[in-house]
Amino acid sequence: MHMNILNLFKKKDAVPLKLVCFDLDNTLCEYDAAEAETEAYIADMIYADFLQHKKHPARAKKAKTVRQSKSSTALTLSAILKAFNESKHAHMHKDLEPEQFSRGLWLAETLQKLPVTITPARIKTLSAAYEKAYWDFLIPKLKLYPHTLETLQALKNKGIITACLTDSDGEKGIKIRRMVYLGLDKYLDFIITTDDTKKNKPAIENWEYLLKAVGVLGKECMMVGDHPDIDLLVPKGLGFRTVWTKEHFNTSTHFKYVDHEIHHISDVEKIAKKYA
Numbered sequence: 651m652h653m654n655i656l657n658l659f660k661k662k663d664a665v666p667l668k669l670v671c672f673d674l675d676n677t678l679c680e681y682d683a684a685e686a687e688t689e690a691y692i693a694d695m696i697y698a699d700f701l702q703h704k705k706h707p708a709r710a711k712k713a714k715t716v717r718q719s720k721s722s723t724a725l726t727l728s729a730i731l732k733a734f735n736e737s738k739h740a741h742m743h744k745d746l747e748p749e750q751f752s753r754g755l756w757l758a759e760t761l762q763k764l765p766v767t768i769t770p771a772r773i774k775t776l777s778a779a780y781e782k783a784y785w786d787f788l789i790p791k792l793k794l795y796p797h798t799l800e801t802l803q804a805l806k807n808k809g810i811i812t813a814c815l816t817d818s819d820g821e822k823g824i825k826i827r828r829m830v831y832l833g834l835d836k837y838l839d840f841i842i843t844t845d846d847t848k849k850n851k852p853a854i855e856n857w858e859y860l861l862k863a864v865g866v867l868g869k870e871c872m873m874v875g876d877h878p879d880i881d882l883l884v885p886k887g888l889g890f891r892t893v894w895t896k897e898h899f900n901t902s903t904h905f906k907y908v909d910h911e912i913h914h915i916s917d918v919e920k921i922a923k924k925y926a
């Protein structure tokens with residue numbers, strides 16, 4: 651009798667899966683490699699722009715340093731990259747406001763930190779131009795992980811709703827442009843960027859917004875992401891099954907709130923089958 655009651659509970663808990671929600675960067679597409687290349691490209695661009703003020707740009711470039719008239723500190727490519735990374739790490743996964751993830755903001759902060767003389771108006775103009783150059787360069791470098799689209803289609807064929815919940819790039823249009831470039835928009839029933847909720851992950855409002863928009867319960871959903879504390883911890887509390895994808899970065903670390911670990915995005919299909 652006792653066993654029967656337990657089985658009954660098990661059956662009751664095993665709610666059929668209705669929705670799978672994915673993080674985007676380093677979950678559906680390889681992002682970090684494109685980002686690193688882009689940061690180097692933009693640092694080169696900034697360096698070259700400030701070299702133009704020198705009398706002998708070719709010679710100065712060879713020396714890889716530019717001495718500014720009002721500063722004894724050298725402007726180097728590594729100083730530019732260091733300043734940019736300081737800004738990025740001060741904001742990324744720390745600030746809840748979507749606009750804090752704007753590359754334009756990080757680039758403006760980068761310019762402010764450099765040993766160069768520059769007016770606020772010039773910072774505004776340059777950071778906007780660099781932000782545009784940043785995304786124009788990065789987007790064509792993005793690559794979906796193998797079998798991403800096939801996996802999404804296989805889920806849809808099973809009648810499972812597909813969704814993506816991704817942090818802002820400072821404004822919604824930029825993230826959507828990236829997803830359209832990758833062709834993901836055709837395979838996702840719901841695309842939510844944190845611009846929609848005005849709070850970046852891991853704010854609970856994002857998953858609450860998703861559940862409300864689709865009209866499903868947390869226990870009918872699965873969340874897939876590469877960043878457990880950002881992507882999985884909070885939805886687990888709402889009843890989601892959680893899948894940690896280690897396609898981008900393998901580690902032997904495990905977390906209690908992670909139900910499944912995978913190394914290829916195509917493994918989601920097998921896990922979804924178990925809950926069908």
Ligand SMILES: [Mg+2]
Pocket residue numbers: 673674675676677875876877
């Ligand atoms: Mg990610």
